[in-house]
Amino acid sequence: xxxxxxxxxxxxxxxxxxxxxxxxxxxxxxxxxxxxxxxxxxxxxxxxxxxxxxxxxxxxxxxxxxxxxxxxxxxxxxxxxxxxxxxxxxxxxxxxxxxxxxxxxxxxxxxxxxxxxxxxxxxxxxxxxxxxxxxxxxxxxxxxxxxxxxxxx
Numbered sequence: 001x002x003x004x005x006x007x008x009x010x011x012x013x014x015x016x017x018x019x020x021x022x023x024x025x026x027x028x029x030x031x032x033x034x035x036x037x038x039x040x041x042x043x044x045x046x047x048x049x050x051x052x053x054x055x056x057x058x059x060x061x062x063x064x065x066x067x068x069x070x071x072x073x074x075x076x077x078x079x080x081x082x083x084x085x086x087x088x089x090x091x092x093x094x095x096x097x098x099x100x101x102x103x104x105x106x107x108x109x110x111x112x113x114x115x116x117x118x119x120x121x122x123x124x125x126x127x128x129x130x131x132x133x134x135x136x137x138x139x140x141x142x143x144x145x146x147x148x149x150x151x152x153x
Contacts, residue, residue, distance in 0.1 A: 010089050011098040012070020014150055018141040019066065019102065020059050028137035029055055032110070035133045040120055050118050054110035061109055062102070069101050095142065102138045107131040 018024055029051055036054070037047035074089065081093055107130040114120040114130075 010067075010070055010074050011094055012073070012101060013067045014145055015070070015098055015102055015138075015141060016063055016066045017150065018144055019106075019138065020063050021141075024137060024141045024144075025055060025059060027140055028134070031136050032130065032133045035129055036114070039126055039129055040114070040118065042118075046118075050114060053117060054113035057113045058106040058109040062106055065105050065109075066102050069105055070098055073097050073101065099135075099138060099142050102141075103131050103134045106134045106138065110134070 032055065033047060033051045036042065036051045037044065040047065040050065042050060073094070077097070078089070078094060081091075082088065085091075107127050110130050111123055111126040114126050115123050120126060
């Protein structure tokens with residue numbers, strides 16, 4: 001019997017692991033708290049509750065959804081990109097796409113929690129402001145991969 005083993009990784013898989021690190025969640029909570037308070041008009045107590053709820057959802061669901069969405073990139077635009085430019089998976093364009101994917105997945109999940117769990121409207125306004133907040137925390141997580149790559153901890 002032959003057993004084939006392979007370690008298959010792609011940027012979104014690495015990033016998802018960093019986004020659920022305690023330090024990354026902490027940064028996201030702090031940055032987004034001010035956006036949540038401003039956007040919702042909630043007092044500090046309700047703003048903290050909404051912030052924790054939406055980040056819990058984006059951490060739990062995003063842990064699955066970000067790698068899956070990143071894999072969809074790999075098998076669609078990524079394949080074409082790799083063939084045209086003769087480059088591999090871990091290239092600057094794929095890292096940029098992974099960043100955008102993570103920002104938008106997290107923002108969509110968090111906006112959904114605010115709109116349906118906390119009766120906030122309109123979706124588009126929350127989504128774009130939370131995308132800005134998420135760009136900061138996701139950007140730090142992406143940078144951490146380059147400064148401290150997985151397997152070098």
